[in-house]
Amino acid sequence: MRKFFIFFRNNKKKIYQAGLFLLTIIIVTFFFPREGKFQYEYQKGKPWMHEDLYADYDFPIYKLESRLNAERDSILGDFNPYFRYDSSVVVSKMNDFLEAFDQKWTNFLSKHYYLVEGAETDRIYSRRLEETKNRYLSFTSDILEHLYLPGIVEVSDILERVRGEGRFIVIIKGNIAEKAEYTDVFTLKRAYEYIVSELNTYKEREENAKRLVDIEFLDELNLSNFVRPNLFYDEETSTKVKESLVNEISITLGMVQVNQLIISKGEVVSNSKFRILESLRQEHESRLGSASNYYLKLLGSSLLVIVSILMLYLFLLHFRSEILDSNISTLFILLLVVIFIFISSIVYKTGAVSFYFIPFVFVPIIIRTFYDARLALFIHLVIILVVGFFVPNSFEFVFLNIIAGIVAIFSLTNTYQRGQFFLTALLIFLSYGLVYAGIGIIQESSIKNLEWINYAWFAGNSALILLTLPSIYIFEKLFGFLSDATLLELSDTNQSLLRKLGAKAPGTFQHSMQVANLAEEAVRIIGGNALLLRTGALYHDIGKMYRHEYFIENQTDNFNPHERMGFSESAEIIINHVEKGVELARKNNLPKQVIDFIRTHHGTTKVQYFYRSYIRKYPHNVEEGEKFTYPGPKPFTKETAILMMADSVEAASRSLKAYTEDKINDLVENIIKQQIEDEQFTEAPITFNDINLIKETFKKQLINIYHVRIEYPEA
Template identity: 45%
Template sequence: EGQKLLILNSLNHTYKSQTWTDSQYNWKLTGYIILVGMAYAMLLLFLWRYRKDIFSNFRKLFFIFFNVGLIVTLTATVVNINVEYIYVVPVCILPLVLKAFFDARLGLFTHVVTIFILSFIVPNSDEYLFLQMMSGIVTILSGKEIYKRANLFLTVAQIIGVYFISYFAFYAINQGGIIGWEWGRLGYFVLCGLAMLFVWPLIYIFEKIFGLVSDVSLLELSDTNSRLLKELSNKAPGTFHHSLNVANIAETIANEIGANAMLVRVGALYHDIGKMKNPTYFTENQGSGINPHNDLDPEDSARIIIDHTINGIEIARKYNLPDRIIDFIRTHHGDSLVYYFYSKAKEDNPDVDKDSFRYPGPRPFSQETAILMISDSVEAASKSLKNPTSIKIDNLVDKIIEGQVDSGQFLNANITFKQIELIKAVIKKKLASIYHVRIEYPE
């Protein structure tokens, strides 16, 4: 009887212990879920507050969280297989990828949130947190223009260097010396650095899956020997030369105000490809001096001019240009008026429909598309200047940009009045250098 009671009491104690352990596990799991949820909530809050265009785009939003989940899953898998290999996982590839598709600030913030989540998974979380945080910061600071091979290799070398120095410091703190130094750990750091080189094919894969555009693809599109730009230079040489000038002006402006210079340059190169369909109807391609508009009604002439944006979109889709580039074709005239032909039509019919002489839009909706609209209009208008002087250039630039502001073309673009004034100054200086204008001094 006594033995049976002892056994029953033992079983009862084991059952209660097991029940208590399950309860503890559930509470622990709940705590982890809350903390991870808070981390994701902070990332969402950042996107909602500072990157509304990404927050409102499900594809981009999913892409960011997919990458975070990928890094977390990969690290958790490695921890379960062999915790010694956690430093082989190229965690710093995350900010590098996000910087290539978006910007440095988003890349760093997402990296920090991801490291906080990973600190719940890995052992020695304080050491891991510091190493990966420092490496992520170095990645963002040094990972400029990763489409250049030398820059990527330099970034990898710096990341490995940060790992080495940080590990040495932590080992010295924990061990009180460097006796028993684990050389194998240093090999893991090197492997992690080499794995970072996988960022190039990874970016290419992401572009195809998510339909996004990185700086790597923009560099390829900026090649003037590409098939489409070659065709433009053959069919509409004047337009091609105009596009090159606009690209140079727009790139200078973008660098000055902190916009995406590579994106706006590529957008400028392709913005007028629709003129290939009827090249001689545009003044820059009328080398013979014959103007076919002389034989057309103003309405027909305006329709041909306006249609170059629609034709450009069709050609761009035929050549599989990314949507971000097509946006420049679609918006570079906004919903502005083809004023010359509208005035001509109004002479014959004062009640002519004004809207039939408008571009379909939409208006520019980013800094880059606004920059292109300004650069395109000013460069085209500057060709009409006879004996250009600095005063004439200044007046022309002020007149065109102020007209675009007054007509509300930049209401949807994330651009300030201060930036517009800076753009004016940059364009005036750029046009003065193009036309070799000297400052006029009084005699």
């Protein structure tokens, strides 16, 4: 047991990494679809690249989804909606009408003929009034019955469900359903118009017959008050009938018999062959879905996932080992892989959206922001290849997303300009659209047959790319990464810490600015993160704010406090600016990557002036050199190594008596040579060729800064 704990302690990081990769394999395998996959790849309009294909079993030829949709739309387009006739409305309104008629007739007689109910009148006159009443009642009742018999419907119910001339509806009266033209029924508007028309016609007819017409009574009767809809859309019945009609649609066109030749090698995949191949694929995958094949499919899925994740591990091991050295970076990359494979599996199982809606290029953009383009592209390929195994049209999907990923990586040159994200989103949409159109034209030989709905998915995909901007900030805070946007903010000289440095130690601030310019120019020549280096250079000497008067660049009155101090005491103050700088940086929440520049910019060198002075005075105390040595660490990145060189060269250049080209060249050569002899760059990934390029850059920059100017004569 003790040996086990010792082994675990000595290999803790490797065990943790192995656990992360193993957990990733298990999770991805769990999300991996269990359905079988057709073994052949084919495209419409392209030759069949496999051997002659024969049917191993009978299977139906399924209609393409587009044809089924067209048939479904045709049936639903010709569908006659069902309306239910409500006779209770007719009875209720007719009773209301008869009651109102009697009341209004009595009121009419008392008003116009001064007759009241029960009063004695001339028998003949009374009979004439009764005949008039019956005639009016018969006429108005006929109007209402004429309206209610076919039915009155709300105009919105008709217009929403029935369009075009010659269309029918089905009216349900009790248990009987009758078909009727929708123009035979009345809307409320048509019913009102019919009443007005009939009243006018009646008036003309009565006048022509020389009969007295009290049209005023008919107006007062106001038949419109007794018109209400009595036909109502029956949604339940209509839905059931629609479903029944749709279910009756045949989903097949015929059968392929066992041992029948399906397609020959080299034969072009025509529309009919494509339909048969799609039917075979559908039948094949449904047969593979049986429980007996579950464990074999699980084994196959596991092998694919293991190989894919193993390739990712080997790439990191051989080309990006520094990522494997960081548990946070390893976790971050594997987490992105798992998240997007999980999203893809959800889309596969639900079918809620298209796979083209998933913003796979989100991953390479994020990786490109925090690492580099090569790593971003490789991780993108791993995700796309794994997902490509279970998506439909695998070749099309993989090709489209590889192109989009490459466009995203190389179009997003920086992440601190917000407009760059909008440009990248537009370029991604264009790359999707153009490549998809090219594939579609090859397959269909016509642009008309493209599935234009995919362009909506491409647009949504591109719009989601804009979410990378806030996501970068979130990942920075969660995982401690550093983006260009943050570096740009930190390198602003209006930052409070830099303003304090400029106010308290102006000489140090100017030195830092010059170092930043020198270092930035050098890193652009040999390659590296120029923005990170510039930011680190600006902050590398912030520790000098503590006891700033002890540093020569801040002494303005020709008084040097070191003259009253011992050599080791002076060296301690100088060396201490590194530790104070780190404390100040952490207090102000500067990123670790910037703090690394503060820690390493002197490496493990000595404070040469005080050390040499001490040795001259005490030649037998050479072993006490540790008092004059910076604690380190040595530079361990290309950027920190460049900063060490630039810092030393810039500081030493200020002590030159004459700024000739030879003196500047000798200065740069001697300082960097001494640093190499002191083994300050042994832990940094920098070559001698890089160092030579850096030296040449420094020389040119210093000559430009300190070039001799013409002395103008006094007036």
